[in-house]
Amino acid sequence: MxxxxxxxxxxxxxxxxxxxxxxxxxxxxxxxxxxxxxxxxxxxxxxxxxxxxxxxxxxxxxxxxxxxxxxxxxxxxxxxxxxxxxxxxxxxxxxxxxxxxxxxxxxxxxxxxxxxxxxxxxxxxxxxxxxxxxxxxxxxxxxxxxxxxxxxxxxxxxxxxxxxxxxxxxxxxxxLEPSMVTDDDLFPMVSSITMHKGMRDVAEATIIVAGGRGMGSSGGFCLLEELALLLGGAVGASRPVVDEGWRPHAEQIGQTGKTVAPVLYLACAISGAPQHLAAIGSAGTVVAINRDPHAPIFDVADYGIVGDVHLVLPKLIEELQDFLQKR
Ligand SMILES: Cc1cc2nc3c(=O)[nH]c(=O)nc-3n(C[C@H](O)[C@H](O)[C@H](O)COP(=O)(O)OP(=O)(O)OC[C@H]3O[C@@H](n4cnc5c(N)ncnc54)[C@H](O)[C@@H]3O)c2cc1C
Missing domain, CATH: 3.40.50.620 (HUPs)
Structure with a gap:
């Protein structure tokens, strides 16, 4: 066999x-x-x-x-x-x-x-x-x-x-039987660093709530953190967000960030540049929220919401909290 x-x-x-x-x-x-x-x-x-x-x-x-x-x-x-x-x-x-x-x-x-x-x-x-x-x-x-x-x-x-x-x-x-570990084992990893304890790594998350420049500031990401927590997912970011210092590079998704393959990808105020889309090709369902109906992200989204994230996200969080409470 x-x-x-x-x-x-x-x-x-x-x-x-x-x-x-x-x-x-x-x-x-x-x-x-x-x-x-x-x-x-x-x-x-x-x-x-x-x-x-x-x-x-x-x-x-x-x-x-x-x-x-x-x-x-x-x-x-x-x-x-x-x-x-x-x-x-x-x-x-x-x-x-x-x-x-x-x-x-x-x-x-x-x-x-x-x-x-x-x-x-x-x-x-x-x-x-x-x-x-x-x-x-x-x-x-x-x-x-x-x-x-x-x-x-x-x-x-x-x-x-x-x-x-x-x-x-x-x-x-x-x-397995104990191995004969020898001293010639070079390059040991001496410690590991856990970033953002409690949050999953975007590269491994099944649900990602990602934000782009349109979130406006690092404070805007509080909404995304809240939503990610409710959904049991991770927060992701586009490159400008990381360049601005709003989020750490570990969360960057794209050509110069991480490639992801979640079951659900929620893109909030992300335009959908090729360098970003290159990393989400294996995502299951893509949901986009953007106030520009012509944003390229809608070309790859399975579901699209045209609107302001600062209005849509609180409503979404509220509905989700209600739904989860009733379950
Ligand atoms: C070599 C190279 C590598 C790159 N690597 C990466 C990479 O790894 N990852 C990456 O993401 N980018 C990468 N980029 C940059 C990429 O080209 C885009 O510039 C970037 O993805 C745009 O990010 P964004 O969508 O957050 O911002 P923007 O393009 O500025 O889009 C912001 C979006 O938010 C919307 N918006 C604004 N305000 C609101 C609101 N209140 N409510 C709803 N929507 C709103 C706007 O309509 C717009 O669509 C790379 C570029 C190059 C040249």
Missing amino acids: KTVLVFLEQREGVIKQASIDTWNHVQELVALRPGVAVSGILAGPARTLQLEGLLAGTGVIFHANEEAFRLYNPRRYARLVAETMRREGATSLFFADTALSRDLAPRLSVRLQASLLSGTPFDKGKVDDSGCARLVYSGAAIASFASERALNIFIATSRQTSFTTTFGAQISVVV
Whole structure:
């Protein structure tokens, strides 16, 4: 049986939502292919391994439950994943597209002599071990990427939040034997910085409430924070907002910011410049609020509200609070 491996990334002992989404999408892909098994690899202690209701499908998770893997260490992680790939005879390896995987996946590509496709949009159903399609040049063109046929192993990092709702999971966890961690492990990550505690990273959020220059000031973002909190989402920003210093660069979405793939993207007072749209191509539903009916954002929006954000947003928040209270 062919084995596909999914890397489950944890931070502070919690498996990242982006990794859960990747696992679930890989399950959807392999469901169409008999004779393919999905396994997971989890490095570092996890606070809880209650995977029921999180992970879909069937599979085994290999867990390196050691302190040495708590923080990302490139060599250690690469060795662990490469060894697991070899031991399980896996031919494909999937990652969520995160800062960690952007470092680890190329290392493994070299180490395993594997073909690497990064930032693949899973949702189009086009990614498999033969290739994928992706928007390039700020969304002006679609490029097709094919994996190198001569190489037997295929690695992909994907951007996609999950729409999976069916869980009939049969997941078992196998704790790996303690590894021989050696002192030659260079480049350890000594600490991690958590920005805006409590708020999700835009790159991983399923709901993003993003604001543009039309929000007027940093104070204008209080409305967006309130809305994001009600929806359980993250606040995002366009570049001028970050340039003005209203929001941190970590929240910038676009060509020179982060690429996102939420289920819902709410664009508030954002005009819809190509450099911004380039990063939201994988969003599920786009809702735009803009006082200019001709703003380009409406060309890509599924729902549009023509109006002033300072009037529309308070009303939206009020209605949402009412709705949530009645539930
Ligand atoms: C190399 C390069 C890289 C770039 N990278 C990025 C990037 O990563 N991310 C990014 O976002 N941009 C990027 N840009 C900038 C990009 O070209 C646009 O300038 C930018 O996206 C515009 O941001 P905005 O929509 O917030 O502002 P604007 O274009 O000024 O639009 C503001 C919008 O708000 C609306 N508005 C104003 N007031 C209100 C109100 N009260 N209620 C409702 N609507 C209102 C206006 O009608 C307008 O549509 C880049 C540009 C270059 C050249």
